[in-house]
Each structure stands twice: as C-alpha cells, then as structure tokens.
Amino acid sequence: MKKQTKGNDRSKLASLSRVIQQMDGAPDMETALRILVERTRELMSADVCSVYFTEQEKRRHVMVATSGLAPSVIGKVQFGFGKGLIGRVAESAKPINLDSVPTSLNQDFVAQSDAGRYQGFLGAPITHRSRVLGVLVVRQRVARRFNDADIALLTTLAAQLGGTIAYARVSGELCSFCAPDEIELNQLDGVAGAPGIASGVGLVIFPASDLYTVPHRRAQDPDLEERNLRAAIAHVQDELSRLGEDLAGPLSPADRALFDAYALMLNSPEILDTAVQHIRRGNWAPGALRKTIEAYSQAFSEMDDPYLRERSADIRDLGNRILVHLQGTLLTKHDYPANTILIGRQLGAIDLGLVPRERVRGIISTEGSPLSHVIILARALGIPAVVGIEQVPLEHLDGQEVVADGNQGRVYLRPSPRLRAEIERINREERTLEQELERLQDLPSRTQDGVNVPLYTNVGLIEEVALVASSGSGGIGLFRTELPFMLLDRFPSEQEQVKIYRQVLEAVAPLPVNLRTLDVGGDKPLPYLPIAESNPMLGWRGIRLMLDRPEIFLTQLRAALRANVGLENLRLLLPMVNGVTELEQALDLIARAHRQLLEEGIASSRPPTGLMIEVPSAVYQAEELARRVDFLSIGTNDLSQYLLAIDRGNPQVSNRLDPLHPAVLRALRQVVEAAGRTGKPVSVCGEMASNPACALLLVGLGIDSLSVNAAALPRVKWAVRSVDSQHLKSLATEALKLEKPEFVRQLLDTTLEVAGLERLRRQPGSTIAGDKAST
Known part of the structure; x- marks a missing residue:
C-alpha cells in the first residue's frame, strides 16, 4: 500500500507541469482559474478546490473560483483579514494543513457556503513578489491529513497562480468576475531606475526573433500585412528546402525527416489561413502570427504522445524564424510618438539611442536593474525609468497611455485625471528646483x-x-x-x-x-x-x-x-x-x-x-x-x-x-x-x-x-556647497562603524535634513501617492 501511495505522489507531481501548461494556454483569467480548481481537485482526490483573491482596500479575501461547491457561492464566500482559516493562511504567508478543522474555524465557511462541514483542510498562500494576492484551498469531507507531496503540489500551483494574477490585473481581466481595489488593477510595482515621473504613449520594442514579445497593433493596411506574411513564410520555406538539400549527405534520412516535418507544418494551410483571419480582424502581421503560433503550440503541448508534445517547441521555432523575415519587410525606423514611453523586455543602449531625444519621455524595462547600461544613460539624459516589472503583458501596453514613476519604481496604466494633475504638480516643483539650481552653474x-x-x-x-x-x-x-x-x-x-x-x-x-x-x-x-x-x-x-x-x-x-x-x-x-x-x-x-x-x-x-x-x-x-x-x-x-x-x-x-x-x-x-x-x-x-x-x-x-x-x-x-568638510569626515568615520546599509542610509538622510537639503532626499521628483487610477 505504501508503494502505491508513493507511486501516486510521483504521478501527481508529474502531472503538475501539464496543469501549468494548460493554465498558461488559457484564453483568459476565468478559464485559467476553472482549469486550476478542476484539475487540482482531480489530482489531489479532494472534495473541493477553491481560489480566494485578496482585496487590499476592502481588507477581505473573496472566493472567485471553485470546483465541488455550487457556482452560486462564488463572490459570496468571503473572509475579512485575519478571519477564519483563509485569513490565517494569508496572514502567515505559509501553508496550513489540518486533518480536522475545529468547529470555531469552520462555522463562517459553513454558513456562507451552505455546504455543510468539511474536516480536512489544506491552504497555500498565493504570492507574487513577496505580496499575498490570495489563497488556494482544498477541502475533504472526512478527516484527512494531506501529505508532503500534496503540500508541494498545492504550493507550486499557488506560486504559479501568483504570476498569473499579476498579469491579469495589468490587462484588466479580473474586472469581469472580481473587483479588487482599483489601484491594483492599474499599478505595477518594479524597481526605481532613473528618477523623475513621465507620462506618454507606450511603444513596445521587441527582438526580431522573439515572437512572444510581439504586441498587438492595429493593421493600417490589411492587404499589405497579408502580403508581408505570405512573403515571410515563403522565405522560410525556401530556407528549409535549401538547408535540407545541403544536409542531404551529412545527415541520415531519419535526421532529415525533421526538415520534412518543418516543411509540412509550413505548407499546412491552417497556419497561414488562421493568421490571415487575425489580420482581417484588425491585427498586424506580427501580432497575427504570434496568436496563431501560440494556439498551435499550446495544442501540441497538451497532447498525450511525448513525441507530439515536443513538436510544440518546433512550432515556436518556426514562428520565430518567420518573424525574423517578417521584420525585414517592416519599416526599420519607428514612427515614434512625440511623448514616447519606451517599453521592452530588456532594452539596450541602442534602443534608446535610436529614439530621437526630443521624443522619448520615459523607459520601462521588464528586466534589468538600476545599474544596467541603458538605465545609466537614462539617468544621464534625465529620462525617468522603471525596471524589473515582472509578468507584464507587453501587448497591452503598446499604444496605451502609461506613467513611469522612476522615483518609486512604479508604472501606472490608463492614468486618471487626478493622477495626471498630480504628475504635473510634481514636475512643476521639479522645474522650480532646477531653475533655482541654475544660479550655481558658474559657482565653484x-x-x-x-x-x-x-x-x-x-x-x-x-x-x-x-x-x-x-x-x-x-x-x-x-x-x-x-x-x-x-x-x-x-x-x-x-x-x-x-x-x-x-x-x-x-x-x-x-x-x-x-x-x-x-x-x-x-x-x-x-x-x-x-x-x-x-x-x-x-x-x-x-x-x-x-x-x-x-x-x-x-x-x-x-x-x-x-x-x-x-x-x-x-x-x-x-x-x-x-x-x-x-x-x-x-x-x-x-x-x-x-x-x-x-x-x-x-x-x-x-x-x-x-x-x-x-x-x-x-x-x-x-x-x-x-x-x-x-x-x-x-x-x-x-x-x-x-x-x-x-x-x-x-x-x-x-x-x-x-x-x-x-x-x-x-x-x-x-x-x-x-x-x-x-x-x-x-x-x-x-x-x-x-x-x-x-x-x-x-x-x-x-x-x-x-x-x-x-x-x-x-x-x-x-549638497557640497552646503556642508563643512570636517563634518563630512566625521560623517564618514561614523558610517564606517555601522554594520548595516540601512543604518548608513538613515545617517545620510539625517545629514541632508540638518544641512537643509530635505528636497534632495528623493531626487529628482517626488512621490505619487494616494491616487486611484481609473479602470
């Protein structure tokens, strides 16, 4: 019996990647949650699986998806912060596993769900970047102590869901069935790169061979987009044909069969026809190609046959290759908006250098750090920048109004009139300070x-x-x-x-x-x-x-x-x-x-x-x-x-x-x-x-x-002109005695305040606070 249990545990964990793939391939957040609760309940042989989302402003956790309970309880079952087992999981930010839930901790759930008592309970926090976003729960009617494999499976799925929720909040997908506080729907947290606050129109820069970073853009000329796509596919077909001929000698027939499989995929009318349909619906050729390849790749990844599942990667490779040729047919010079916010996965100095200086207002890089080369240049040019924004659906940012707050490391989408007014106030104060500092230009x-x-x-x-x-x-x-x-x-x-x-x-x-x-x-x-x-x-x-x-x-x-x-x-x-x-x-x-x-x-x-x-x-x-x-x-x-x-x-x-x-x-x-x-x-x-x-x-x-x-x-x-050098020597002596960087930072903040330099503590610019961006 013990051997069979271990075998079942291994089977559960082996199925984990399939569940995650299915969630990633879901067309929307609601579908992803439905897949999660149904597959998790099945894998863990549980009676109920539910997902709760945390609403920070309303200080509550609300059920947004369930399998095993009546659909009518979605949105009805909720717990305040610190209340019930759901509140305890969220507050502790760690799993809670009980074989028999005490009556005192069960009564609120029983009353709200009208489903009777469940004894076995396992809950895992859903987190993203150290922030609790919700709770993933499984329940059992009878007493049950979930084992280590169960805990590992549930915590892994909860971690995966954290990124999915962050992504969905950016794109607004949560609005259809859950209403968290508005600021979370329109605010992304990252790392402060270059100081300042800028608003403008997002322009996504994507690598020529990375299909999955291509944004959705409106096709200005669908006929031209279709011709470009057909030409790019024809180029790749010719490449494969030549490559297959060149390698006819060195490769065995079995190895050459791979190129035949590639050719069959490209010659299949489904890929081209589907992409053309997306173009006719208004998407430009690269975006249409991305949606098509994503769908076919996902379909193969869900197949039971291991060989066919591996073909999913082949389809993605083909899509990237088509994109390279497709990019060659596009204009190499962007039509940069007058107030461009440059956005990319990992922007480089070249990307910044190609934008006319008078047009770029800010930078948002989902990867990188405040010490990456492009961010150092941004600081030199006085361009606000935010880095380290994870799980960002770039296709939703292209062409949208965006705010880059380089002081706090935040990005705001679709800013409200109140936020725009606040940005203007801060920038006005900044311009005033700059004018005051101009008098120092010729002073030593x-x-x-x-x-x-x-x-x-x-x-x-x-x-x-x-x-x-x-x-x-x-x-x-x-x-x-x-x-x-x-x-x-x-x-x-x-x-x-x-x-x-x-x-x-x-x-x-x-x-x-x-x-x-x-x-x-x-x-x-x-x-x-x-x-x-x-x-x-x-x-x-x-x-x-x-x-x-x-x-x-x-x-x-x-x-x-x-x-x-x-x-x-x-x-x-x-x-x-x-x-x-x-x-x-x-x-x-x-x-x-x-x-x-x-x-x-x-x-x-x-x-x-x-x-x-x-x-x-x-x-x-x-x-x-x-x-x-x-x-x-x-x-x-x-x-x-x-x-x-x-x-x-x-x-x-x-x-x-x-x-x-x-x-x-x-x-x-x-x-x-x-x-x-x-x-x-x-x-x-x-x-x-x-x-x-x-x-x-x-x-x-x-x-x-x-x-x-x-x-x-x-x-x-x-700052230099406001202090005494002997005091700075004492400052350094004291700083060298401190054991933690935060203590040194506190000492420096105090030094600025004493010298009357409080306005330099956050430089340049201030903080956007208290705004609720519009949805």
Missing part, C-alpha cells in the same frame, strides 16, 4: 570651509557632450567609448574613431576628457562579436578582452592619441583591471601606439593614464597599481557587484545590490588610503556619486573628485 563646487571638490560629468552618447558645459561641469570624468561600437554592425575604423573622439575633445576643450577604453562584454555585448558564456559578468570583458585582441585595442588607442593632437585634454582610463600584470600589458600597448604615431610623423603626446578600481583584487593591490598610473577612478557599480557577489543585471537579486553596504564603504576607504601613500588622486565615477547624500559620504571618505550624470550635477554641487 566648494565646501563651506573652502575645500574644492571638482565635479565632472559621465558621458555615453555624443549628444550628452552638450550638457557638460551647460551643467557647470569641470569636464568629462568618464566617456564610455563602447556606444559608437554598439551602434554599428562592425568595428569602427581608426579614422571613424578619430572623428568621434575629436568631436568630444574639441567640444569641452580645454577641460579634460577621461576616455575609457573599450569596455564591452558582460552586460554590453557587441552584436558582431558574439560571446557565448555561462557567466558573462565574470567572463571575457573589459581590459581582458582588449588584451586578447590587441589589434582592436591598438586601433582605438591610436585613434584617441591622434584626436588629441593640438588639444592635449585627453586622459586614458583602463576598465576592469584586476592586477599589476594586466595593467603593465595595457601600458605597453599604449606606449606602442604612441611610438607608432611618432614614427609616422604624427606629433602625438602620451596622455595621463588612470585605471578603474572595479574588482576586489584591484582594491587589495591599489597601492601597487597607483604607483604605475597617474590617477585612480572607482567604478562603484561593478565594484559593489563583485564585492557583494550580486549580478546587477539579474532582477531576482539586483534589489540587494547596495553601494552603502559596509564592505563597499571599507573598500573605498582602503583604496583612498593606498592612493594617498603614492600621492595619486582618486575619483568616483559610479552611479553612487550622482546621489547627493552618497556624494557627501564619498567626500568624507577622502575621494578627491566626483564624476556624475549631468542631471544630478547641480544637486550634488548644492
């Missing part, structure tokens, strides 16, 4: 007791160079050279690079420009230099890539030195150096580039050279490294990432990445002390320097200068 960045703290600007896009002079910056503290490389489909030539670097150097001369040599790899891949790595953040990137490809490195170095002729404001900055060996190899290549130019009759000079402290090994060798260069610059973004072992691009853990962690602060102090013994200056060019409160702490730690994004520079200058 000097503490009240006369200590100069030079402020420079981080630059990534060429158009940012114009912001350097207007912000009162002392020059460019970090020029990211990788963007010109990323915008091309090949490595730029030496002459092309000379033109770019000369433009930057001339624009700010005689102010200095710290040109960081090519820092690609990791989170900044080149499209024409594919690098397949299981852990790219620890892989072939930064200076190690350039040392392995000296021809690329020498070309860039020669271009930079040539661009500097007659200007002499160039300073070279080497990224990701992990020790003396890498530094000496890089310095040798700089010397070689200089010699080559002199031999060619080009009167170049060898510029001052520094390196970035970004990895722990460089912290521990800071003194030896400083002896060999002219200055050090700390990149707190990567240094925090590597010290804390947190991938800043991973949305699952990036919220734990805190530059105020005591380990990071102690590393900064160690670098400052090591550089001090060699007489070399130290700057910080990471995003930490752009936060006014953190900037004051950095000055107190002994950092000589700061390089910040242009939007933050006036605020940082105001």
Whole structure:
C-alpha cells in the first residue's frame, strides 16, 4: 500500500507541469482559474478546490473560483483579514494543513457556503513578489491529513497562480468576475531606475526573433500585412528546402525527416489561413502570427504522445524564424510618438539611442536593474525609468497611455485625471528646483570651509557632450567609448574613431576628457562579436578582452592619441583591471601606439593614464597599481557587484545590490588610503556619486573628485556647497562603524535634513501617492 501511495505522489507531481501548461494556454483569467480548481481537485482526490483573491482596500479575501461547491457561492464566500482559516493562511504567508478543522474555524465557511462541514483542510498562500494576492484551498469531507507531496503540489500551483494574477490585473481581466481595489488593477510595482515621473504613449520594442514579445497593433493596411506574411513564410520555406538539400549527405534520412516535418507544418494551410483571419480582424502581421503560433503550440503541448508534445517547441521555432523575415519587410525606423514611453523586455543602449531625444519621455524595462547600461544613460539624459516589472503583458501596453514613476519604481496604466494633475504638480516643483539650481552653474563646487571638490560629468552618447558645459561641469570624468561600437554592425575604423573622439575633445576643450577604453562584454555585448558564456559578468570583458585582441585595442588607442593632437585634454582610463600584470600589458600597448604615431610623423603626446578600481583584487593591490598610473577612478557599480557577489543585471537579486553596504564603504576607504601613500588622486565615477547624500559620504571618505550624470550635477554641487568638510569626515568615520546599509542610509538622510537639503532626499521628483487610477 505504501508503494502505491508513493507511486501516486510521483504521478501527481508529474502531472503538475501539464496543469501549468494548460493554465498558461488559457484564453483568459476565468478559464485559467476553472482549469486550476478542476484539475487540482482531480489530482489531489479532494472534495473541493477553491481560489480566494485578496482585496487590499476592502481588507477581505473573496472566493472567485471553485470546483465541488455550487457556482452560486462564488463572490459570496468571503473572509475579512485575519478571519477564519483563509485569513490565517494569508496572514502567515505559509501553508496550513489540518486533518480536522475545529468547529470555531469552520462555522463562517459553513454558513456562507451552505455546504455543510468539511474536516480536512489544506491552504497555500498565493504570492507574487513577496505580496499575498490570495489563497488556494482544498477541502475533504472526512478527516484527512494531506501529505508532503500534496503540500508541494498545492504550493507550486499557488506560486504559479501568483504570476498569473499579476498579469491579469495589468490587462484588466479580473474586472469581469472580481473587483479588487482599483489601484491594483492599474499599478505595477518594479524597481526605481532613473528618477523623475513621465507620462506618454507606450511603444513596445521587441527582438526580431522573439515572437512572444510581439504586441498587438492595429493593421493600417490589411492587404499589405497579408502580403508581408505570405512573403515571410515563403522565405522560410525556401530556407528549409535549401538547408535540407545541403544536409542531404551529412545527415541520415531519419535526421532529415525533421526538415520534412518543418516543411509540412509550413505548407499546412491552417497556419497561414488562421493568421490571415487575425489580420482581417484588425491585427498586424506580427501580432497575427504570434496568436496563431501560440494556439498551435499550446495544442501540441497538451497532447498525450511525448513525441507530439515536443513538436510544440518546433512550432515556436518556426514562428520565430518567420518573424525574423517578417521584420525585414517592416519599416526599420519607428514612427515614434512625440511623448514616447519606451517599453521592452530588456532594452539596450541602442534602443534608446535610436529614439530621437526630443521624443522619448520615459523607459520601462521588464528586466534589468538600476545599474544596467541603458538605465545609466537614462539617468544621464534625465529620462525617468522603471525596471524589473515582472509578468507584464507587453501587448497591452503598446499604444496605451502609461506613467513611469522612476522615483518609486512604479508604472501606472490608463492614468486618471487626478493622477495626471498630480504628475504635473510634481514636475512643476521639479522645474522650480532646477531653475533655482541654475544660479550655481558658474559657482565653484566648494565646501563651506573652502575645500574644492571638482565635479565632472559621465558621458555615453555624443549628444550628452552638450550638457557638460551647460551643467557647470569641470569636464568629462568618464566617456564610455563602447556606444559608437554598439551602434554599428562592425568595428569602427581608426579614422571613424578619430572623428568621434575629436568631436568630444574639441567640444569641452580645454577641460579634460577621461576616455575609457573599450569596455564591452558582460552586460554590453557587441552584436558582431558574439560571446557565448555561462557567466558573462565574470567572463571575457573589459581590459581582458582588449588584451586578447590587441589589434582592436591598438586601433582605438591610436585613434584617441591622434584626436588629441593640438588639444592635449585627453586622459586614458583602463576598465576592469584586476592586477599589476594586466595593467603593465595595457601600458605597453599604449606606449606602442604612441611610438607608432611618432614614427609616422604624427606629433602625438602620451596622455595621463588612470585605471578603474572595479574588482576586489584591484582594491587589495591599489597601492601597487597607483604607483604605475597617474590617477585612480572607482567604478562603484561593478565594484559593489563583485564585492557583494550580486549580478546587477539579474532582477531576482539586483534589489540587494547596495553601494552603502559596509564592505563597499571599507573598500573605498582602503583604496583612498593606498592612493594617498603614492600621492595619486582618486575619483568616483559610479552611479553612487550622482546621489547627493552618497556624494557627501564619498567626500568624507577622502575621494578627491566626483564624476556624475549631468542631471544630478547641480544637486550634488548644492549638497557640497552646503556642508563643512570636517563634518563630512566625521560623517564618514561614523558610517564606517555601522554594520548595516540601512543604518548608513538613515545617517545620510539625517545629514541632508540638518544641512537643509530635505528636497534632495528623493531626487529628482517626488512621490505619487494616494491616487486611484481609473479602470
């Protein structure tokens, strides 16, 4: 009997993925819930399975689906917060398993459901991003203690349902049978990326080979959409035919049968005819293709035969391939709305660079982190951004009015008039503060007791160079050279690079420009230099890539030195150096580039050279490294990432990445002390320097200068001019004694308040609060 029970448990868990697939393939939320309660009741041999949704504003849990009870109880059975077993499961946020429910805990359910008493009870919380959204319950008439396999199955399904509910609330699907508070229907919680609040029209950017990110768009010309679709399918048919012929020799007949199966799928009239029907109903060709492929893929995934189930993946691959060709028939330049909110799964710097600057108002990225490259650029350009929005149905955001609150990390859909008025009020206050700070533009960045703290600007896009002079910056503290490389489909030539670097150097001369040599790899891949790595953040990137490809490195170095002729404001900055060996190899290549130019009759000079402290090994060798260069610059973004072992691009853990962690602060102090013994200056060019409160702490730690994004520079200058340097040293001493980053943050908040800088605690912008967005 025990063996049979174990076998049944394994069978239940094996069926779990089928239930989840069926839920994912459901056309709407109501159907998904019906599938869930019916299949769960069947798998667990329970008498009843029910789902309750949590309504935060009304402080209650309401039954929204059930199998085993009369349909009339849906919406009728409900429990207040903390009431009954449902309230206890939600409040504890953990499963509750009872073989016989006490009468006192059963009476409300019996009274509301009119179904008599059930003894066995197992309830699991439905959560999403640590927030309880409801409760999934199974009940038994007789006494029953559910086993570990039952608990595992129910908690897994509840976790899956959490994402489904979050998705449905965004798209408004819950409105048809449940009415949670309005704010949840129209508010998405994410992570604050770049500060500010922006409203505009959502424009979804999707990869050319990712069918499932394609949004729904209205077909302007259905006949043209149909022709494009037919042409794309014909292209893929030709490709498969040629590929099958080319592989006729190397592959066995059995292996070649796969290509025959692909051809049969494409030649089947159902796929084309179904997609054309979607076009005729108003969808554009990519959206019609997505809906068609989703339906056929789902149908195959639900088949009993394992071989046929695997064909589901083949259909998705075919759909992606058709999309690639379909994209080739579309306009490559978007018709960007005047107030574009750029939206995508994982937006890159190229996506931002392609939008006319005057048209982009905000950014929403469902993946990534506040330290991803595109978000750093957004901060530099003063574009509000929100990242880490999970379970977002992008097809519902395209063309919709959207609000990106980069201060709180929230996105609002279909904003109400009240919300629009609140946004305008906050932005008006922001403009007032900016006008007040303009008076500081020509004043020195000097503490009240006369200590100069030079402020420079981080630059990534060429158009940012114009912001350097207007912000009162002392020059460019970090020029990211990788963007010109990323915008091309090949490595730029030496002459092309000379033109770019000369433009930057001339624009700010005689102010200095710290040109960081090519820092690609990791989170900044080149499209024409594919690098397949299981852990790219620890892989072939930064200076190690350039040392392995000296021809690329020498070309860039020669271009930079040539661009500097007659200007002499160039300073070279080497990224990701992990020790003396890498530094000496890089310095040798700089010397070689200089010699080559002199031999060619080009009167170049060898510029001052520094390196970035970004990895722990460089912290521990800071003194030896400083002896060999002219200055050090700390990149707190990567240094925090590597010290804390947190991938800043991973949305699952990036919220734990805190530059105020005591380990990071102690590393900064160690670098400052090591550089001090060699007489070399130290700057910080990471995003930490752009936060006014953190900037004051950095000055107190002994950092000589700061390089910040242009939007933050006036605020940082105001903070520096409002304090005494001796007080900042005491602040740093106290901060280094603290054991938790939250304690350091509280200390910095107090410092701003005492200095009369409360308006900088949330910068720029304020918080949208108390709004109920319209449904």
